[in-house]
Amino acid sequence: MRRIYVESFVGLFVLFVLSMYAYKVIVFEMNPNYEYMLARHEGAALRELITEISADQGQEKALSMLNRYAKHTAHTLAIVDYVNLPQQVKAYFDAPHEEHPHTYFDHEHHLWMQTADHSLYYHLHDDDSTELRQAIYRDDNLVWGFISAGFFIYSGGLIWFLNRRVRKLERATLKFAAGDLTARAPERSKDQVGTLNKSFNYMAKKIADLITSNRSLTNAVAHDLRTPIFRIQWQAEILQDETLTKEQHSKIVSIIEDTEEMEAMINDLLHFAKLEQPETQVQSEAFNLNQVLSTVSSTRNEGLDITVNTLKDGYVIIADKALVQRSVDNLLSNANRYAKSSIQVSTHCSKENISIIVEDDGEGIDPEHWPQIFDAFYSADPARNKATSGSGLGLAIVKMIAEKHQGSVQVGSSSLGGAKFTLTFPRVS
Known part of the structure; x- marks a missing residue:
């Protein structure tokens, strides 16, 4: 599930980035930059106004008015001669232009103007130290913060919304897979994931x-x-x-x-x-495991030597005694069919589990059959001759009994040369 949510979030993020990039390309590259055009018109009008003031009231008055304009609009005014012009600005003014030949905006959108006699150039650029400019930058950054926060809140809400619905469907799926054939997903509109x-x-x-x-x-x-x-x-x-x-x-x-x-x-x-049947419940009771293993010797075939190595004082477990006895009998019956001369039964106790181990000295089971050996009616012997094959349900029953007790059963190779079955139940304190 986490992978789905991560992929959904990454997909939304990529969509967000591509949308912003498409906006930039369409608005600023494929279409005219109207803000830049307006700024050029404003710059040309400002130069025309300053030129008229200079002609009527003198250059000092024009420069004073320009300084006041710069101060009130949070700009800094600089007067530059031709020699000190940046190369890009100088190239613009040297080339003939039909529209606004005496004003130029550089890549930072700063205004350059020629005076009437073309001897000096006025440079108006943003004064970043003013409180007004800092407030503008702060608001611009705040807009992106709101956009980013909105994106993450929307993405998180969408993922939570999907997760809440998918979880209910997932729970129904797990119940059904566990054997509850009555498990169904809710079909209310607020719980559905589409159809x-x-x-x-x-x-x-x-x-x-x-x-x-x-x-x-x-x-x-x-x-x-x-x-x-x-x-x-x-x-x-x-x-x-x-x-x-x-x-x-x-x-x-x-x-x-x-x-x-x-x-x-x-x-x-x-x-x-x-x-x-899912409704079948185990009838748990406390009993000593040695009580189950005490009957092992009576189940052997003629000529078989059965060795039982149990814990000295046994171990009291809480389980369905009849089912545990049935599982051990099934493992012994399986060992009886394939053992040549001996069977060994032992127990092992760990901090979390207690295990019953049944081994024989038969020919063993090929590892390629291990994954299917506990399936109903599966036989590792394709011939399934009467002498060595059972009903095909013995090991499947052992597995089901173990799972009913939240335990497990595993098959492996024995040091005796045959098969080794390990039946494990959780240890209950």
Whole structure:
């Protein structure tokens, strides 16, 4: 957001500078400088007046009147001979001019006049030491101060105005991204950013309807599948008690295993869907982490050596015990499928967090799969064979449980040679 505001301010500033430059070019360069033309006419009239006074009342009287004029108009009068004229002034008077040949304004808009006999030159320039001139300069600078202050106040007000409206839209966007599908941007005229609020709400409604219908369909299918799977499993178990050949018994065992796997997948799917609901709240309670890890040894497969390294006295955390237990079980189940001979479970406590670390000595997970390994139904094993693949929801559930507790889960490489999963919960004093 800051970048947008900075770009807006810079854009306004550039527009302000370009506008002032365009004003200067159009008014003073493309069009005649009427103030300069008026000043030349005034200078010529002043010389004509001084010349007439000099002819009627003498040069001293004319010089006295000119001095009085200079004093009252906050100018300084200087009399210069031809030799001491600046080169630019001298060049002007040496060249013939049809209009106002005896008066000249230099680049500082100071007046130069020739006397009637062309022997002397009068130079009128601003007397900056007078109070009147200082007041004029102060007012000129004050005008630019007001223009600059007005620009900055307008820019700040515009940015504040946009920020107030954009912030409301941003809050609605973050709520929607966090899973609150009912979040909407305000559509009152004082809160809208053009038509962006209405467009966002239209998009949010379409996405919410799609997600809701998808969840409803998934839950309905999962619930409805339980009954036929149970019937298949029940009938297979009845057949298992019948007098069958060895090959038939083997096939029935395989059917029972498949139905059990399907049942586990449906349970995971329903649990995942429940956790995915924004309104699902964790039932926090205080418990010792060692209570969760005490059941680890009972989850190992035949031939696996599980080592549990926990804190001596454990650590009391405030969390949903059932969910923490589920997340640890899922990590252990994942390790059981891929470990060759050993699994190691350990805990680590820092000032802010407490972590549960599950490692195995399997083949590990290629780093290219790490960013997606916690996505639902993602498998690092493209073959997804029955012996080593689960429902595809175990790690996704672990991630969701961690996020429900404002924690995290990460995957890495273990010193044992396999995968290393670190489940972290914030430490509550």
